[in-house]
Amino acid sequence: MPEQPLLELRAVTAGYDRRAPAVRNASLTVAPGEAVGLLGPSGCGKSTLARVAALLHRPDSGTLLLDGAPVRRWRHRAPRAQRTTVGVVFQQPRLSADPRLRLTDLIAEPLRATGRREDVPDRVAELAAAVGLTPDLLGRRPHEVSDGQLQRACLARALVLRPRLLICDEMTAMLDASTTAALVAAVEDYRTATGAGLLAVGHDHTLLKRWCDRTVHWDDVTSGTSGTSLEPSVPSAM
Amino acid sequence: MTCDAPAAEAGTGSTPWRSYGTKRRSTRTVRVRVSAALVAVTVLAVLLVPPLAQLDQQAVDLAAELQPPSWAHPFGTDDLGRDLLLRCVYGLRVSLLVGLVAALVATVIGTAVGAAAGALGGWADRCVMRVVDTLSSVPHLLLGIFIVALFRPGVVPVAVSVAATHWLSTARIVRAEVLSLRSRPYIDAAVSGGASRWRVAVRHLLPAVLPQAALAAVLMVPHAMWHESALSFLGLGLPAHMASLGNLVQSARSSLLAGQWWPTLFPGLFIIVPTLAIAGLAGAWRERINPRRRSELML
Amino acid sequence: MGHPSSIGADAVTERTPVLSVRGLSVRFLMPGGRRVAAVTDAHFDVAPGECLALIGESGCGKSVLASALLGLLPANAQSAGSARLGGLDLLTADEKTLGRTVRGRLIGLVPQSPAAHLTPVRTIRSQLEETVAALTGVRGRAAVRAAARAAAERVAFPAGHLDRHPHELSGGLAQRAATALALVGDAPLLLADEPTTGLDRDLVDRTVDELRRHVDAETGDGTGRGLLMITHDLAAAERIADRVAVMYAGRIVELTDARRFFGSPGPRHPYSRGLLQALPDRAFTPIPGMPPELGDLPGGCAFAPRCPRATGACAALPPVTDGLACHHPLPASGAEELRSTTPAPENARA
Numbered sequence: 001m002p003e004q005p006l007l008e009l010r011a012v013t014a015g016y017d018r019r020a021p022a023v024r025n026a027s028l029t030v031a032p033g034e035a036v037g038l039l040g041p042s043g044c045g046k047s048t049l050a051r052v053a054a055l056l057h058r059p060d061s062g063t064l065l066l067d068g069a070p071v072r073r074w075r076h077r078a079p080r081a082q083r084t085t086v087g088v089v090f091q092q093p094r095l096s097a098d099p100r101l102r103l104t105d106l107i108a109e110p111l112r113a114t115g116r117r118e119d120v121p122d123r124v125a126e127l128a129a130a131v132g133l134t135p136d137l138l139g140r141r142p143h144e145v146s147d148g149q150l151q152r153a154c155l156a157r158a159l160v161l162r163p164r165l166l167i168c169d170e171m172t173a174m175l176d177a178s179t180t181a182a183l184v185a186a187v188e189d190y191r192t193a194t195g196a197g198l199l200a201v202g203h204d205h206t207l208l209k210r211w212c213d214r215t216v217h218w219d220d221v222t223s224g225t226s227g228t229s230l231e232p233s234v235p236s237a238m
Numbered sequence: 239m240t241c242d243a244p245a246a247e248a249g250t251g252s253t254p255w256r257s258y259g260t261k262r263r264s265t266r267t268v269r270v271r272v273s274a275a276l277v278a279v280t281v282l283a284v285l286l287v288p289p290l291a292q293l294d295q296q297a298v299d300l301a302a303e304l305q306p307p308s309w310a311h312p313f314g315t316d317d318l319g320r321d322l323l324l325r326c327v328y329g330l331r332v333s334l335l336v337g338l339v340a341a342l343v344a345t346v347i348g349t350a351v352g353a354a355a356g357a358l359g360g361w362a363d364r365c366v367m368r369v370v371d372t373l374s375s376v377p378h379l380l381l382g383i384f385i386v387a388l389f390r391p392g393v394v395p396v397a398v399s400v401a402a403t404h405w406l407s408t409a410r411i412v413r414a415e416v417l418s419l420r421s422r423p424y425i426d427a428a429v430s431g432g433a434s435r436w437r438v439a440v441r442h443l444l445p446a447v448l449p450q451a452a453l454a455a456v457l458m459v460p461h462a463m464w465h466e467s468a469l470s471f472l473g474l475g476l477p478a479h480m481a482s483l484g485n486l487v488q489s490a491r492s493s494l495l496a497g498q499w500w501p502t503l504f505p506g507l508f509i510i511v512p513t514l515a516i517a518g519l520a521g522a523w524r525e526r527i528n529p530r531r532r533s534e535l536m537l
Numbered sequence: 538m539g540h541p542s543s544i545g546a547d548a549v550t551e552r553t554p555v556l557s558v559r560g561l562s563v564r565f566l567m568p569g570g571r572r573v574a575a576v577t578d579a580h581f582d583v584a585p586g587e588c589l590a591l592i593g594e595s596g597c598g599k600s601v602l603a604s605a606l607l608g609l610l611p612a613n614a615q616s617a618g619s620a621r622l623g624g625l626d627l628l629t630a631d632e633k634t635l636g637r638t639v640r641g642r643l644i645g646l647v648p649q650s651p652a653a654h655l656t657p658v659r660t661i662r663s664q665l666e667e668t669v670a671a672l673t674g675v676r677g678r679a680a681v682r683a684a685a686r687a688a689a690e691r692v693a694f695p696a697g698h699l700d701r702h703p704h705e706l707s708g709g710l711a712q713r714a715a716t717a718l719a720l721v722g723d724a725p726l727l728l729a730d731e732p733t734t735g736l737d738r739d740l741v742d743r744t745v746d747e748l749r750r751h752v753d754a755e756t757g758d759g760t761g762r763g764l765l766m767i768t769h770d771l772a773a774a775e776r777i778a779d780r781v782a783v784m785y786a787g788r789i790v791e792l793t794d795a796r797r798f799f800g801s802p803g804p805r806h807p808y809s810r811g812l813l814q815a816l817p818d819r820a821f822t823p824i825p826g827m828p829p830e831l832g833d834l835p836g837g838c839a840f841a842p843r844c845p846r847a848t849g850a851c852a853a854l855p856p857v858t859d860g861l862a863c864h865h866p867l868p869a870s871g872a873e874e875l876r877s878t879t880p881a882p883e884n885a886r887a
């Protein structure tokens with residue numbers, strides 16, 4: 001028997017309106033330790049698929065398997081252990097960070113939410129160093145740092161529970177070249193150390209080809225059925 | 239590019255720095271300062287005058303009834319010869335107390351209901367909001383009169399009746415805010431980080447709506463004062479002997495027809511001026527809590 | 538076409554820049570007396586028919602520079618220096634002048650997110666017609682309608698989509714609609730602030746190619762438009778720019794010819810080199826560390842703490858020589874060649 005995939009999406013259809021789903025019949029696998037790049041034009045529904053894979057959005061139909069086990073519940077209803085297997089980083093750091101939390105608390109929040117308070121000082125210091133945040137930045141709130149610095153904190157937050165699968169949804173689309181390279185390097189360091197899998201969603205072939213072991217195009221994922229942008233595009237992704 | 243030493247760096251004084259938009263800011267500052275001063279005077283008067291003044295606001299002096307403003311009685315006297323300045327301060331004290339209690343209770347109910355409806359969504363949300371819609375369709379004052387009529391006149395029934403009719407708008411505001419926040423990626427990130435429904439509500443949603451709810455509460459204080467005055471004016475609110483602003487205006491009605499303006503004017507001013515001052519402060523606060531303004535530095 | 542602006546009555550030649558920025562500085566006064574030096578001593582020109590790309594990472598001050606040119610600085614900002622466009626200094630112009638003669642007429646703004654820039658409740662046609670009526674001398678219903686259609690045609694916006702609302706358009710079409718609005722006033726300077734953020738590569742290419750076309754197109758007075766494009770997307774900059782200005786910590790540290798910058802001999806400032814080397818089709822290695830706080834800049838070269846070539850000299854502020862602010866630039870093969878091929882008019886410095 002071949003190695004069991006870490007993540008497997010089978011014929012997933014999902015969206016915000018049942019009559020016009022953003023994702024139709026999408027299938028995709030990520031093997032343990034593998035880095036998969038999902039390429040697609042903006043507005044095609046790939047962010048919705050990323051949310052399904054992160055257990056944040058319940059699909060209308062289809063199956064999601066994590067470690068071979070089918071996922072039956074989503075969001076709060078999903079078992080906590082299953083939810084925290086997947087770490088997720090979104091495109092816009094401003095919207096992904098609670099504006100009231102200092103960066104330290106932002107990074108530590110998942111530890112506190114899962115009752116691992118005692119790990120906070122060590123893990124935060126370790127991850128801040130890994131993503132290149134200096135101690136003086138950790139004491140600031142989101143509106144006092146730049147987009148790049150905030151995205152570093154969001155990546156640290158995604159890694160703080162040591163997920164076995166990391167989903168990066170257009171993580172670097174808003175960032176400059178150097179910050180992009182730094183964030184990708186931080187993700188790769190983490191994957192080398194832990195053997196975690198990666199699903200990187202984006203539209204930049206050059207970046208994803210360089211970053212990932214394997215890239216798949218949206219049209220191939222949704223195999224034949226057109227999920228790609230019909231002209232009056234549904235603003236589904238965000 | 240020139241090779242000249244950069245002129246701009248040294249900063250202090252040496253370069254002609256030009257400023258922007260100072261004028262608009264100053265008028266706003268004046269408004270805030272005036273409002274703050276008025277609120278401060280109101281609060282001080284209400285807190286300090288009753289314990290410090292040796293005079294009895296209920297002291298009846300029939301020999302001095304309905305005297306126009308003078309040095310002895312700056313606001314004049316009422317139809318029983320009582321000093322109107324003192325009566326107004328006592329009246330404001332009662333009205334402010336009713337307003338504060340009612341606003342506080344209404345905000346707590348409204349925030350709890352609105353946050354629960356918004357956070358739970360689905361059927362719970364729909365049911366709660368239909369109840370809110372139904373209650374909102376009944377005129378406030380009518381509902382208030384109904385509630386007051388069930389009890390003996392006093393401060394508590396009036397506060398309850400105002401609170402019970404005014405949590406609806408807060409519930410709406412809070413629910414709308416929660417609904418817009420619920421779809422933010424940072425809530426997704428919290429869920430993905432293992433946060434429970436309760437933790438998301440208490441740690442991420444509630445703190446985000448509190449400034450809005452608090453603002454609604456502050457704006458509700460003058461509104462509740464108006465309601466108290468209206469109920470008292472109709473003779474349904476506080477007992478007639480109690481110096482509330484509504485009672486003062488009510489009892490001055492007859493003398494107004496006889497050309498005595500002061501027993502109506504001064505209590506009326508005591509209703510209007512604190513209302514405007516509180517609204518002015520709340521408006522400035524609303525601008526400050528808008529996070530978009532705070533991050534105007536464009537970095 | 539009645540050109541509303543004046544590049545200047547005095548001898549318009551190819552060499553007269555559209556925009557001429559000298560010593561532009563912007564700082565913010567923060568609560569508690571803190572000063573944030575968002576832009577410091579920027580010098581550059583934009584010539585007609587030329588595209589200057591201003592590149593740098595987020596938070597380096599490039600958006601503040603754009604806001605300063607448009608007169609959109611917030612109330613706690615202060616500015617110094619000058620930015621001359623035609624006969625006007627944009628930094629000292631009052632709000633009335635800016636509103637009536639600058640925005641739309643002298644500077645066409647291509648926005649960062651067209652979806653947010655367009656009014657959601659009105660059709661593209663009505664927005665175009667309104668802009669035509671406001672910015673040009675065209676009068677009369679039929680004439681305005683025709684002019685709006687012509688404006689849409691200019692950016693290849695399909696006529697069949699004119700009656701749609703912004704949310705019914707794809708990202709590319711929304712971008713074209715926004716560009717059409719920016720071009721209506723036939724402004725001599727186009728200012729594009731991160732016009733490609735969040736777009737797909739294909740769409741980025743299409744967008745910048747279109748912008749390039751508008752730069753090359755003749756304007757009313759027979760010269761080209763100038764384009765100042767602010768971006769962090771180096772690939773987009775490479776595709777469109779004639780010259781590149783690299784901004785770091787509020788200062789322009791390198792200003793050079795785009796072909797030489799992206800090709801051979803490459804950038805000469807260590808920061809620019811690091812930025813290029815971070816691209817995924819190059820070394821894909823980040824510059825170590827992070828940019829300094831604009832509110833707490835070091836006295837000397839702001840890049841020194843991250844610079845592999847830093848020496849003791851870097852404690853002093855590097856002077857700007859040949860469009861380069863560095864004590865120990867990377868070697869350029871043939872400095873003579875640099876001077877002879879750089880088309881930039883302001884290199885013939887005063």
